[in-house]
Amino acid sequence: MRLWWVELSRLFARRFTRLALVLVLVALGVMVFGAAYGSQKPVPGDRARAELAAAQQRAEEQARCRDAQHLPAADGRSAAPAPSPTPSGAVASSVPPSVSPSVPPSVSPFVPPSASPSASVTELPGEYSGMDCSAITHPVAEDLIRYRSFSFRDQMPGRAVGIAALLTVVGYLVAASFVGAEWQHGTMAGLLLWEPRRVRVFVAKLLALFTGLTLAGTVTYAVAYAAHWFVADLRGDSTGVTAGFWTSLGLTAVRGVALTLAVAACGFAIAYAVRLSAAALGAAVAYLVGAEVGLRLWSQESQRWLLSENITAWMDRGTRITLFHCGSAGDVCTARVLTLSMWQGGAYLGGLALVLAVVAAVLFARRDVT
Amino acid sequence: MASAATPLGSRAAGPPPEGAGPAIEIEGLRKTFGGAFRGRRVALDHLDLVVEPGRVHGFLGPNGSGKTTTIRALLGLVRADEGTMRIFGREVPDGLPDVIGHVGAVVESPQFFPSFSGRRNLRLLARIAGVKRRRVEEVLELAGLLDRAKDPVKAYSLGMRQRLAIAATLLKEPRLLLLDEPNNGLDPGGIREVRDLMRTLADGGVTVLLSSHILAEVQQVCDSVSIVSRGRHVVSGPVSDVLATAAGSDVRVRVEEPEFAATVLEEAGFAVRADAGYLVVADVVDPSWITQALARRRLWVSELTPERPDLESVFLELTGTVPVPGHPGQVGEPFAAGLAEPPARPARHERRDEDPVPGAGEPGAPVPAETPDEDRA
Numbered sequence: 001m002r003l004w005w006v007e008l009s010r011l012f013a014r015r016f017t018r019l020a021l022v023l024v025l026v027a028l029g030v031m032v033f034g035a036a037y038g039s040q041k042p043v044p045g046d047r048a049r050a051e052l053a054a055a056q057q058r059a060e061e062q063a064r065c066r067d068a069q070h071l072p073a074a075d076g077r078s079a080a081p082a083p084s085p086t087p088s089g090a091v092a093s094s095v096p097p098s099v100s101p102s103v104p105p106s107v108s109p110f111v112p113p114s115a116s117p118s119a120s121v122t123e124l125p126g127e128y129s130g131m132d133c134s135a136i137t138h139p140v141a142e143d144l145i146r147y148r149s150f151s152f153r154d155q156m157p158g159r160a161v162g163i164a165a166l167l168t169v170v171g172y173l174v175a176a177s178f179v180g181a182e183w184q185h186g187t188m189a190g191l192l193l194w195e196p197r198r199v200r201v202f203v204a205k206l207l208a209l210f211t212g213l214t215l216a217g218t219v220t221y222a223v224a225y226a227a228h229w230f231v232a233d234l235r236g237d238s239t240g241v242t243a244g245f246w247t248s249l250g251l252t253a254v255r256g257v258a259l260t261l262a263v264a265a266c267g268f269a270i271a272y273a274v275r276l277s278a279a280a281l282g283a284a285v286a287y288l289v290g291a292e293v294g295l296r297l298w299s300q301e302s303q304r305w306l307l308s309e310n311i312t313a314w315m316d317r318g319t320r321i322t323l324f325h326c327g328s329a330g331d332v333c334t335a336r337v338l339t340l341s342m343w344q345g346g347a348y349l350g351g352l353a354l355v356l357a358v359v360a361a362v363l364f365a366r367r368d369v370t
Numbered sequence: 371m372a373s374a375a376t377p378l379g380s381r382a383a384g385p386p387p388e389g390a391g392p393a394i395e396i397e398g399l400r401k402t403f404g405g406a407f408r409g410r411r412v413a414l415d416h417l418d419l420v421v422e423p424g425r426v427h428g429f430l431g432p433n434g435s436g437k438t439t440t441i442r443a444l445l446g447l448v449r450a451d452e453g454t455m456r457i458f459g460r461e462v463p464d465g466l467p468d469v470i471g472h473v474g475a476v477v478e479s480p481q482f483f484p485s486f487s488g489r490r491n492l493r494l495l496a497r498i499a500g501v502k503r504r505r506v507e508e509v510l511e512l513a514g515l516l517d518r519a520k521d522p523v524k525a526y527s528l529g530m531r532q533r534l535a536i537a538a539t540l541l542k543e544p545r546l547l548l549l550d551e552p553n554n555g556l557d558p559g560g561i562r563e564v565r566d567l568m569r570t571l572a573d574g575g576v577t578v579l580l581s582s583h584i585l586a587e588v589q590q591v592c593d594s595v596s597i598v599s600r601g602r603h604v605v606s607g608p609v610s611d612v613l614a615t616a617a618g619s620d621v622r623v624r625v626e627e628p629e630f631a632a633t634v635l636e637e638a639g640f641a642v643r644a645d646a647g648y649l650v651v652a653d654v655v656d657p658s659w660i661t662q663a664l665a666r667r668r669l670w671v672s673e674l675t676p677e678r679p680d681l682e683s684v685f686l687e688l689t690g691t692v693p694v695p696g697h698p699g700q701v702g703e704p705f706a707a708g709l710a711e712p713p714a715r716p717a718r719h720e721r722r723d724e725d726p727v728p729g730a731g732e733p734g735a736p737v738p739a740e741t742p743d744e745d746r747a
Contacts, residue, residue: 006497015485186481189447190538193475194498196446196466368448 180277
């Protein structure tokens, strides 16, 4: 307990840690500023109109897709160009996909662009070839509103994942530096003159790191949520936030902090085993180049073992990886979808961190400290 | 370091935690370094060492002889391949957690967190050991660092870091101090303060194992010494015994006609060399034999001074590291020719006890006056 407290004190007394915390706060500030900048309160009714228009456009695009592929309509009717139902019951007219959905011609009141259905079909041979028409989801309401309005409900979940990415990178660096500096300065030997039980020393350091990062991560998320809520409430859109939404945001934060701990444990273990901070950085770069790029190109099947996919699965509550298998001539390809659940991703990341930590602890316990 | 009179705490004067046996016992310690690609190097070759409690014990040896490795092995920093070690009767490193609270150590160049102040470094260590903060201020004062305690360690000189290291060892109020070259970087005043501190601690019942290359310091402060060479134990014992068992005593002689006198002494079996108008006769068991040999040739001695061997000469002789002109010595190897093999001799004072007839066969022993004075003519 004393050793844990000492290590925790040392962690927060280190200049690198303080610098990292300042950088996180600065990044957070930039994020909040970005949310606030140019944002304004939505005009009543605009959003409803934009949602309606967006739904119309989506339906029209799907219809055009089906037309292009000569598929029957979603309701089983003929493939002839037909208006699609919209949430409001209105009938959408066909819209050429060539019209950029992100730049609506008008906003309030919304006037959907019109074009000749026959022209659009003839203009787009092969445009929708091989596509899953039901997967066409754009545009969204935000694309159809001319002014920008920060919506807490719509944008905060994505930003929460971004905060997790920020914390993960910072956590990795702090963890590697935390132990690497101790080896570099030769203070590890001095510490063992006071506590010779090496496994205890290792665990105390790791727990101190976890404690520090959990504190920092929790505070970061709390500050981020509060600041963004303040911005949304003051000059954005804070409507539609329910208790369930807050729970979901809280769980995202929990997953973000857990991810930070797992990745930090990896950096900690590598630096501990190799006795060098730079080794952890080198390992990270080597992994990014060798695995995330090289392995992905070399074998599609290996994607399920990549950290990026498992991190995505963990943070996004599951992910789907599409694997393409083409024939030898390359003309016939089949797609296979691989699903990684949140718990699969979490178990993989946790297991990896645990294995690395155990290896580092065993090496530390057995090797000479010179 | 302000020292001697400063109270060292109540625990320092207490009995060792385990019985009254040796503070340190090492038997057959062996350690090799290296690996498949670097080749193996034997650092410790079945080393034996015993340090009695309440004494200042010098631990001497040339560079690369295994002193630091021995101390590191005692402290659990390196794993020995063979052998047993005990501190206050507890086998280490397994029993180290039981005794580490009574052991303070300075191993080679002590390192601290450079961006933390000296005080913060000590406070972190004190918290690990459950030592009160007040003790930190005490040892800072003891080490003469109170005024610089708030400065970052990276601003300290080597000597100041050494002082901080010694202060850190005193935090626990240890019963055993392992000091590996504690005088590194210290100024003369600091060296004297460390010496006084060691004596004060020893007088208070603390055992000190002092590894040092400053042999004059060791000779002044140590009650006993052990000399190691190439990972092996060479000699142990009280300093006076080790000095007395040096390979004979040299005698400085002033005499008329030194060249002829040298010839006479060489004929009598002495090893003689000239030195600034004197003759230095080596390995003399009894100086009177010199006067007898010279008097028989009517050479009258005007001055005859036995030269007491110092620890340095004993050290150089026993470790085979007497520098040979034109032959730069290599670390871990003897300088002197003919000492390629590692030492395997027992302690000199022990060997002397086993000699059946002390002095028999020594050069210059009295012999019948077979040489007539007329030889001189």
